[in-house]
């Protein structure tokens with residue numbers, strides 16, 4: 727068993743994931759979704775292999791199936807709806823159809 731990652735290591739890994747994610751979003755906005763998806767996958771794999779804490783907007787901002795950065799109106803469809811007195815957000819990846827529902831606060 728390897729020892730726990732050092733603080734410095736996790737900080738660096740987190741910064742890298744955030745940077746790659748931002749780059750992916752930028753690329754997607756520029757219309758280069760193919761490249762954005764590769765960056766998204768890379769960021770997600772980095773997250774999975776390091777298991778560092780990353781901001782929720784990134785966790786929810788990458789399609790778990792194809793890696794596309796989920797941008798409302800561009801690469802993702804976002805719908806608000808309520809059920810049983812609770813509000814939900816449904817995010818659908820427009821590229822592979824992956825869907826995720828979240829509680830909305």
Ligand SMILES: [Zn+2]
Nearest residue numbers: 789792819822
């Ligand atoms: Zn997808």
